[in-house]
Amino acid sequence: MNLTLKIWRQKDANDNGKMVDYPISNVSPDMSFLEMLDVLNTQLIESGDEPVAFDHDCREGICGMCSLYINGEAHGPDRGVTTCQLHMRKFKDGDTIYIEPWRATAFPVIKDLVVDRSAFDRIQHAGGFISVNTSGNTIDANAIPVNKHDADDAFSAATCIGCGACVASCKNSSAMLFVGAKVSQFALLPQGQVEAADRVMNMVKQMDEEGFGNCTNTGACEVECPKGISLENIARMNREYLSASLKG
Amino acid sequence: MGILNSSIGRKFAMALSALFLMVFLLQHFAINILSVFSADAFNTASHFMGTFWAVQYLLQPILIFGVIFHFVMGFVLEIKNSRARKISYAKNNGGANSTWMSRNMIWSGAAILAFIILHFIDFWIPEINTKYILGDMSGMHNGELRYFHELVEKFHSPIRVTAYVVAFVFLALHLLHGFSSAFQSVGANNKYTEGLKKFAKVYAIGIPLGFIFIALFHHFTGH
Numbered sequence: 001m002n003l004t005l006k007i008w009r010q011k012d013a014n015d016n017g018k019m020v021d022y023p024i025s026n027v028s029p030d031m032s033f034l035e036m037l038d039v040l041n042t043q044l045i046e047s048g049d050e051p052v053a054f055d056h057d058c059r060e061g062i063c064g065m066c067s068l069y070i071n072g073e074a075h076g077p078d079r080g081v082t083t084c085q086l087h088m089r090k091f092k093d094g095d096t097i098y099i100e101p102w103r104a105t106a107f108p109v110i111k112d113l114v115v116d117r118s119a120f121d122r123i124q125h126a127g128g129f130i131s132v133n134t135s136g137n138t139i140d141a142n143a144i145p146v147n148k149h150d151a152d153d154a155f156s157a158a159t160c161i162g163c164g165a166c167v168a169s170c171k172n173s174s175a176m177l178f179v180g181a182k183v184s185q186f187a188l189l190p191q192g193q194v195e196a197a198d199r200v201m202n203m204v205k206q207m208d209e210e211g212f213g214n215c216t217n218t219g220a221c222e223v224e225c226p227k228g229i230s231l232e233n234i235a236r237m238n239r240e241y242l243s244a245s246l247k248g
Numbered sequence: 249m250g251i252l253n254s255s256i257g258r259k260f261a262m263a264l265s266a267l268f269l270m271v272f273l274l275q276h277f278a279i280n281i282l283s284v285f286s287a288d289a290f291n292t293a294s295h296f297m298g299t300f301w302a303v304q305y306l307l308q309p310i311l312i313f314g315v316i317f318h319f320v321m322g323f324v325l326e327i328k329n330s331r332a333r334k335i336s337y338a339k340n341n342g343g344a345n346s347t348w349m350s351r352n353m354i355w356s357g358a359a360i361l362a363f364i365i366l367h368f369i370d371f372w373i374p375e376i377n378t379k380y381i382l383g384d385m386s387g388m389h390n391g392e393l394r395y396f397h398e399l400v401e402k403f404h405s406p407i408r409v410t411a412y413v414v415a416f417v418f419l420a421l422h423l424l425h426g427f428s429s430a431f432q433s434v435g436a437n438n439k440y441t442e443g444l445k446k447f448a449k450v451y452a453i454g455i456p457l458g459f460i461f462i463a464l465f466h467h468f469t470g471h
Contacts, residue, residue: 006338019338072341098339105332171342171351172329176255204256213332214255214325216353217429223345235437241256242435 001027001088004096005040007052010109017109019098029089033076034059034066036088037099053112059084061226064161067168068113069100074165074224082163082226102164104173106211119210120162120178126206127199128182130191144190154188157181159227166221166229172213177221179207180233187240197244204241258325263433265318266426270451272311277455280462283399291393298375298395299385319361326354349425356422363415370402403466412463416456423452 002025010017024040031039034056041051057065066083070076076086091097099113107115132138146154158181166177183200186192192199215234222231251257279297283290297303342351349356378384387393403409427448431441 008338069337069340072337072339073344077344098337100337100339103333103335103337105334169345171333171346173332174255174329204254208255211332212255213329214258216325216329216350217425217432218346218350220342220345231432232437235432235435238256238260238433239435241254242260245251245257 001029001091001093001095003027003091003094005099006096007099007113008101008109009052009112010101011111013108013110019100027088029087031088032059032084033068033070033086033088034084053110053114055114056084061085062161064163067102067115067117067164069098069102069168071098074102074168075163075226079223080226080228082161085226102168104164104167104212106173106175107164107167115164117162117164119212120164120175122210123175123179123203123206124162124182127195127202128186130186130195132191141191146189150188153232154185157184157188157229157233160185160225160229161227163226165224165226167212169220169224170213170215171218171220172216174215174221175207175210175212176215176234176237177225177229177231179203180235180237181229183237183240184233187236196240197247200237200240201244204237258321259433262318262321262325263430265314265321266430267434268310268314269318270423270427270430272314273455274451277458281458283396284462284465287396290399291387291395294395295387295393298379298387315364319357322354322357347425349421350429353422353425356418359415359418360422363411363418366408366411366415370408371398374398400466400470403463404470406467409463409467413460416460416463419459420452420456423456424449427452 002023005022005024006019007022008017009020022040022044024036024043027036027039034054037052037054044051055065055067057063059066061082061084064082066075068075068083070083070086075081075083076090078086078090101107101109101113102115102117104115106119107117109115160178160181162178164178167173167175170177183203186199187196217231217234219231222229252261279290279293282293387395389397403412428441428445431437431444436444
C-alpha cells in the first residue's frame with residue numbers, strides 16, 4: 001500500500017505546530033498502525049530527520065498509552081480497539097490518513113502526537129481508590145458477598161484503561177466517561193461504600209478544576225471507547241453526585 | 249446555587265429545566281389542538297389559562313424563569329465547552345460516533361430562541377398589554393372571547409407560517425436528542441432506557457408535527 005500521512009508535528013509544548021505530509025510506500029496490510037509509524041520513523045531517522053513522537057507501551061490493547069486521532073476518530077476507524085490493535089488493512093491503497101494528538105485543553109501537547117494525560121492521574125488521586133489496611137490483616141475480598149450483576153458491572157467499569165479516547169472524541173472534551181467508570185467501579189461494590197460520597201465529590205471537583213468540558217450526552221465517548229465503557233456509568237456517577245450533594 | 253458551580257450540577261439543572269419545558273410543551277399542544285376541533289373549547293381553555301391566578305402568578309413566572317435559565321445556561325455551557333478544546337482537529341469525523349442533533353443543540357436551540365422571540369411578539373406581549381397594562385381581563389372582543397380569532401388572524405401570513413414550520417422542525421431536532429438526554433443527565437439510565445428512547449422519538453416528532461399541522465390547518469382553512 002502507498003499512503004500519504006498528514007501528521008501533526010510540534011517541537012515542544014510552546015511550539016505552534018503544524019500538519020506535515022509524509023508519503024510512505026510498501027505498507028503491508030498486516031502491519032499494525034504503530035508498526036507503520038515505526039517504519040516511517042526508521043525512514044525519517046535514516047534521512048536525518050526528527051522521528052515522530054507518539055505514545056505506546058504494551059502494544060496489546062491493555063496499557064492505554066497509545067492514543068492518536070486517526071482520520072477524525074480516536075484510535076482510528078475500527079471499533080473496540082486501541083491504536084496498537086488497529087491494522088493497516090482498515091485502509092486502502094492511495095489513502096490520505098490524518099494523524100493528530102488528542103485535542104483538549106486538559107491534555108496539552110508535549111511533542112508531536114504525545115499529550116500530557118496526568119490530569120487523569122490527579123483525578124484518580126482525588127478519590128479513585130479504597131482505603132484498605134494492608135498491614136497483614138487484609139480481609140479476602142472474596143469473603144464479602146457481592147451481587148453477581150453488580151460484580152459484573154463493577155468489572156466492566158474497571159476495564160477502563162484511562163487512554164483518554166472519551167475526552168478526545170467528545171465535542172466538549174468532557175472526561176465524564178472516564179470519571180464515571182472510576183466512580184462506578186467502587187460504587188457498585190461493598191468495599192467502595194464507606195468513601196462513596198467523598199469519592200464522587202472529590203473526583204468531580206478535580207475533573208472540573210482540570211478544565212475538562214461539560215458532558216452533553218452525545219454518546220461519542222461510548223462509541224469510541226476501546227473497552228466499551230457504557231454511558232450507564234455516567235448516569236450512575238450523576239446519581240452518586242446528587243446523592244452525595246444532598247447528604248452535604 | 250453552589251451546585252451550579254459543578255459540571256454535574258449544571259447538567260442536572262439543564263435537564264430539570266428541559267423536563268419542565270417538555271411538560272409545558274405538551275400542555276400547550278393539548279390546548280392548541282382544541283382550535284382545530286372547536287373554537288369554543290379553545291376559547292374557554294385559553295381564557296382559563298390566561299386568567300386563572302395559579303397559572304398567571306405561579307406557573308407563568310416559573311415558566312419564564314425556566315425558559316430564560318435553559319437558554320442562558322445553554323449558551324454558558326457552550327462557551328465553557330469551547331474553552332475545553334482551544335485547538336480543533338484538522339479532520340474530525342463526528343458523524344461516525346454521534347448524531348447531528350446531539351452535536352448541534354446550540355444551533356437548534358438558537359433557532360428555537362429566535363422563534364420564541366417572534367412568538368412573544370405575536371402573542372405573549374399583546375396578551376400582557378391587554379390584561380395588565382390596559383387592565384382588560386374579560387378576554388372579550390366584539391361580544392365574544394377573542395383568543396380563537398387572534399390565533400387564526402396570525403396564521404393568515406404565509407411568511408409567519410413558514411417561520412413557525414421551520415422553527416418546529418428545529419424543535420423536533422432539539423427534542424430528538426434532548427428528551428432522552430435529560431433523563432440520562434438526572435441519572436436515569438436503566439432497563440427502561442430503550443423504551444424511553446422510543447417514546448422520545450414519538451414525542452420529539454409528534455408534538456412539533458402537531459404544532460405544524462395546527463399552523464397549516466388555520467392557514468389553509470382560514471376559519
